[in-house]
Amino acid sequence: MHANFIQILKAKKELIPLVGVLSFAAVGALSFSVYSLFTKSDVIINKSGNPEPWETVDPSKPQKLLTINQKWKPIEELESVKKLTK
Template sequence: MPGFFQMLMKRKEVIPIVGIMALAATGSSSVAIYFLFHKNDVILNKTSNPEPWERVNPSKPQKFVTINQKWKPVETLEMVKSMTKDK
């Protein structure tokens, strides 16, 4: 590493590029980690939650933008879900 910092001190015009690349690498890494642990689309541990679609609230919209739309549970789906839960 001392060679890297000595090269930066000799060529000061490279400092902004190195700073921008470090910021981009840090940002992309943090976004990847955020989406791995905080979004429901990616499942890392299937043993603790084998059926993640069972936790979805049907009254809460899953879209980014919902305009004048009412969410209600589907009766047929609820009937099938209750029939399969008993077994």
């Protein structure tokens, strides 16, 4: 099947850019999925291990791919409620 695919590409050279763009898009989608899986806190695989992983997120660290002018200050009321509930 692999040799057959290469023969088709040799016969119809106009398909080469299409195959290249689709391959690039597939690799990009797969790599971003793997990146999100291992680095983002909102992606959960094992729900039984830590059911609330967002509690351990460092708010001073940006969570987006691109963050512009992020300034985080803790909300005093929220912090006091967190201390009381734990």
